Amino acid sequence: MTDTDDNLTDGIGYADAMSELTRILATLETADVDVDLLADNVARASELIELCRKRIVAAEMNVEKIVDSVESES
Amino acid sequence: MIEGTLSVSELGTIISTALDMAMPDGVWVQGEISGLKRHKNGHVYFDLVERSDEAGARPVATISVVLWRGVKDRVNRLLTTHGDAIRMDNGVAVRIHGSVDYWSGGGRLQFQMKQIDPTYTLGKMVVDRDVLIAKLTAEKVLRLNSLVPIPDVPLRVALVTSLGSAAHADVLKVLAGSGLAFEVLEIHSAVQGEGAHLEIASAIATAADTNADVILVTRGGGSKTDLMAFDHEVVARAIIASALPVITGIGHEVDHSVADEVAHTACPTPTAAAGFVVEIVSAWLERLDRLETAILTAATRAGDIATGKLNDLATRISLTQTQAIRAARYRLDSIEARVNALDPVAAMRRGWSITRTADGTIIRSVDQVAVGAGVVTRVADGSLTSTITIIEQHEDRQ
Numbered sequence: 001m002t003d004t005d006d007n008l009t010d011g012i013g014y015a016d017a018m019s020e021l022t023r024i025l026a027t028l029e030t031a032d033v034d035v036d037l038l039a040d041n042v043a044r045a046s047e048l049i050e051l052c053r054k055r056i057v058a059a060e061m062n063v064e065k066i067v068d069s070v071e072s073e074s
Numbered sequence: 075m076i077e078g079t080l081s082v083s084e085l086g087t088i089i090s091t092a093l094d095m096a097m098p099d100g101v102w103v104q105g106e107i108s109g110l111k112r113h114k115n116g117h118v119y120f121d122l123v124e125r126s127d128e129a130g131a132r133p134v135a136t137i138s139v140v141l142w143r144g145v146k147d148r149v150n151r152l153l154t155t156h157g158d159a160i161r162m163d164n165g166v167a168v169r170i171h172g173s174v175d176y177w178s179g180g181g182r183l184q185f186q187m188k189q190i191d192p193t194y195t196l197g198k199m200v201v202d203r204d205v206l207i208a209k210l211t212a213e214k215v216l217r218l219n220s221l222v223p224i225p226d227v228p229l230r231v232a233l234v235t236s237l238g239s240a241a242h243a244d245v246l247k248v249l250a251g252s253g254l255a256f257e258v259l260e261i262h263s264a265v266q267g268e269g270a271h272l273e274i275a276s277a278i279a280t281a282a283d284t285n286a287d288v289i290l291v292t293r294g295g296g297s298k299t300d301l302m303a304f305d306h307e308v309v310a311r312a313i314i315a316s317a318l319p320v321i322t323g324i325g326h327e328v329d330h331s332v333a334d335e336v337a338h339t340a341c342p343t344p345t346a347a348a349g350f351v352v353e354i355v356s357a358w359l360e361r362l363d364r365l366e367t368a369i370l371t372a373a374t375r376a377g378d379i380a381t382g383k384l385n386d387l388a389t390r391i392s393l394t395q396t397q398a399i400r401a402a403r404y405r406l407d408s409i410e411a412r413v414n415a416l417d418p419v420a421a422m423r424r425g426w427s428i429t430r431t432a433d434g435t436i437i438r439s440v441d442q443v444a445v446g447a448g449v450v451t452r453v454a455d456g457s458l459t460s461t462i463t464i465i466e467q468h469e470d471r472q
Contacts, residue, residue, distance in 0.1 A: 014226040014358070021365050028372035035380040042373045049366050056227060056359060058255030063246070067261040067280060068237065 017048050086178025093174050103185065104169040104194065107162060108133070108268060116143030118162070122170070122185065139170070141187045149190050160195050161297040164268030169194035199298060203305050206332055215314045219338045222319045225287045227358050228351055230257045232281035232318070234274065234291045237262040241294040241323070241344040248348035254355050259284050264303075265293035271306035278312040278320065288351060289318050291333065292344035295326040304331035313337055323347025422454035440467050 012020075024045045027033060033041075076088070105122035112118050118141040123133035141149060153160050162168065171189035176182070210216040231249065235242045237260055249256045263277035264270040274291070281289045291313075293301070303309065304324050310332045313320045319338035324331055327342035334340035341347040414420055418428065429437045429451040437443060443462050451458040 018226070018358075018361070018365070021362075021369065025365060025369050025372055028369060028376050033376045033380075038373060038376050038380065042369070045366070045369045049362060052362055053359075056229065056255055056355060057253060059253070061246075061250045061255070062257040063260060064258070065237070065260045065262075066232070066284065067263075067277060 012048075012051075014052065017052055021045055021048055082181075083178055086176060086181075089176040090178070093176060097174060100171055100173045100188065102169055102171045102191070103137075104167070105135075105137075107164055107166050107168060108136075110162065110164050116146065117141065118146060120162075120164075122168070137174075137185050138182065139172075139185045139187050145188055149187070152190055153192055155192065159298040160192050161299045162190075163266065163299055165270070165302065166299045167195060167198050196298065199302060199305065203332055206305070206307055206310065207335055209307075210310060210314070210332075210336065216336055218314050219316060219320050219336060222317065222338060224319045224338065224354060227355055228287035229255055229355065230259065230284075230286045230288075231351060232259045232261060232284050232286035232289045234261045234263055234277040234281055234289060235293060235344070236265045239265070239294060241265075241292045244294075244343075244345045245290060245292055245323070245348040248345055248352060252352040252356070254352065254359075256351075259286055266296065266300045266303055270303035271309050274303055275306075275308040275312035278309070278316060282312075282316040282318050286318055288338075289316060289320045290323065290344075290347050290351070291320060291337070292323040292347055293325065294344060295329070298329075301325050301329055301331055304333040306332070309333050310336045321347050321350055419454060422452070428452045440465050 024041045027041055028038070080088070103122065105124050108121045108123045110118065110120035120139050120141075121136050122139050124135040125131070126134050153162075160166070169191040170185075170187045171191075172185050172187040174183065174185050177184060207216065233242070233245055235245065242260075246258065249258060259281070261277045261281050263273040265274065278289060278291065291304075293304070301324060304322075313333060313336045321339050321341060322331075322334050322337040323341040323344040323346055324334060325343075330340070339350060341350050418426075422428075429449050431437060431442065432448050432450070435442065437449060443449060443465070445462050445465060447462045449460055449462060451460065
C-alpha cells in the first residue's frame with residue numbers, strides 16, 4: 001500500500017501533502033520571503049489543510065461487509 | 075479358539091470381557107476432540123481422533139466418547155483447578171482416562187470418559203506454540219509483517235472477526251466514536267472451534283487482497299483452548315504473507331498467541347486494537363494542526379517583516395526626496411542669485427545707466443553721437459533726456 005493509493009481529492013497523497021506543507025513552512029521561515037509568493041504559499045497551505053481535514057474528519061463511519069456469516073461452527 | 079456358533083449377545087459378552095481383562099483399570103488415551111455435542115440431558119458426546127501430519131486428511135483413528143452427566147461435574151472441577159484455562163471443544167487436544175465398553179444392544183464400542191489431564195492440554199499448547207515460534211524464527215519470518223509500513227492515515231480498516239460478537243461491537247464502537255472517516259470492510263470468521271484456524275487464515279488472505287490500509291484481527295476473551303486457533307501455523311503464515319500490516323486484538327490482556335507474535339502490532343484487546351488505529355490518525359491530524367499554526371505564525375511574521383521593509387523603503391524614499399528637493403532648491407537659489415546679478419535693473423540700482431540715441435539704439439561708443447544730439451538715459455527709477463554738449467574719448471580698456 002503506497003500513498004498513491006491513499007489519495008486526497010486532487011490526487012495528492014497524505015504524505016505528499018505533509019511534505020509540501022513542511023516545505024511551505026520552511027519557505028515562510030526564511031528571512032527574505034518574497035512578498036508576492038507569501039500570499040500564494042499561504043493560500044496553497046490553506047487549500048491542502050482544508051483538503052486533508054475534509055477527508056479525515058467525518059460524522060459517520062462507513063461499513064461494508066466483504067464476507068458475511070458462513071455456516072455455523074459445530 | 076472358540077468352538078461352536080455364538081449368538082450375537084454371546085459374542086458381545088466375549089468382547090466386553092476381553093476389554094475388561096485387557097484394561098481392568100481403564101486406560102489413558104490422547105487425541106483431538108471432534109464433533110462434540112452437549113446433549114440437553116447433560117451428557118456430552120464426541121469423537122476422539124488421531125490426526126495424520128497431512129493437513130486436512132481424514133483421521134487415522136477414531137473412537138466415540140461419552141462423558142456422562144454424573145461424571146461431568148468431577149471433570150469440570152479438574153478443569154477449573156487450572157483457572158478455566160481449558161474448555162472442551164472441537165480441535166482441543168486432550169488426554170482422558172476411562173474404560174472402553176462394548177454395548178451389545180447397539181453393537182457400539184464406546185470410550186466412557188472418567189477423568190481428564192488438564193496439564194496435557196495446556197502443556198501441549200505451550201509446547202506446540204514454542205515449536206512453531208522456533209520454526210518461524212529459524213525461517214526468519216517471525217517479524218516479517220512488522221516491516222510492512224502502516225500508511226500515514228489508515229482510514230480503511232479490514233476487520234476479521236466473528237460478526238455479531240462482542241469483539242465486533244467493541245471495535246465498531248471505538249471507530250465510530252472517533253469522529254474520523256473510517257471505512258470498515260467486515261470479513262466474518264469463526265474464531266474458535268474445529269476448523270476455525272482455516273477460516274481465520276482464509277479471512278486474513280481475503281482482507282489482504284482488498285484496498286484496506288490495515289487488517290484488524292480480533293476476538294474477545296475466553297479460555298486458552300478457546301483462543302487456540304490463533305496459535306495455529308496456518309493463521310501465523312497468513313499473517314506473515316499479508317501485504318498489509320496486521321493488528322491483533324485477541325482475548326484478554328494476559329493472552330499472547332502466535333498470531334500476536336507474528337503480527338505487525340499486538341494489542342491486548344479488540345478495543346485496544348481499534349484504539350491503536352484511531353491514535354495513528356488522530357496523531358497525524360494533530361501534526362496537521364501544529365503545522366497550520368506554525369505556517370500562520372510564520373506568514374504573519376513574514377508579513378510584518380515585509381511591512382517593515384516597505385516602511386523602511388518609504389522612509390528612505392522620503393529622505394532621498396527631501397535631499398533632492400533641498401539640492402534642487404539650492405541650485406535654484408544659486409541660479410536666481412546669478413540671474414539677479416545679471417539683471418540690468420539691479421546694476422542700475424548700483425549706479426549703472428543705459429543711454430540710447432533718439433532712435434533707441436544703445437550708445438556704447440562716443441562715435442555713435444555728435445555734439446547737439448539728443449539722448450535718453452535710463453536709470454533705475456526712470457529716464458533722463460539730454461543733449462550732448464561735449465564729447466571726450468578715453469583710451470580702450472582691454
